Amino acid sequence: MNELELRIKNKEENQMIGRLELKFELVYEQAPPTRIQIREMLAKELNTNPNLIIVRKMHNVFGMRKNIGTAHIYSDEATLKKYVSKYFLVRMGLMTKEQAKPAKTAVPAAKK
Numbered sequence: 321m322n323e324l325e326l327r328i329k330n331k332e333e334n335q336m337i338g339r340l341e342l343k344f345e346l347v348y349e350q351a352p353p354t355r356i357q358i359r360e361m362l363a364k365e366l367n368t369n370p371n372l373i374i375v376r377k378m379h380n381v382f383g384m385r386k387n388i389g390t391a392h393i394y395s396d397e398a399t400l401k402k403y404v405s406k407y408f409l410v411r412m413g414l415m416t417k418e419q420a421k422p423a424k425t426a427v428p429a430a431k432k
Contacts, residue, residue: 324348326361337403338395346387352380353387356413362391372397374404374412 330343346358353361355375363370378389394400401409409415 323350324353324357324361326358326365328365338399339403340393342391342393344389344391346389348385348387352385355411358387358389358391359412362393366393368393371414372400374400374408376408 325347327345327347328342329345332341334341342362344358344362346353346361355378358375358378359370359373362368362373362375372394374392374394376390376392378387380387392404394403400414406415406420410417410420
């Protein structure tokens with residue numbers, strides 16, 4: 321067996337939002353992979369841009385070297401930014417913390 325084995329359990333096309341929703345299972349021998357490593361594996365498996373993939377959920381199966389999770393693959397970057405929270409973009413390395421912070425606007429001085 322390879323060090324990591326990825327199996328896609330379910331694929332559903334969500335045309336309303338413009339994304340592909342996946343459920344996957346990942347069997348590993350060493351340390352559990354990170355979300356970014358899983359994103360790269362999914363991109364290679366599905367021949368798509370890794371910057372359009374968001375790994376939503378990941379959880380280990382107790383007592384086994386297995387992860388079960390869900391991922392969303394968006395059709396384009398505009399759709400991704402419209403539907404994904406900024407903290408997820410930071411978590412996946414697609415945005416920095418500074419970019420995620422709202423811009424400060426100048427408050428007009430109060431009249432006396």
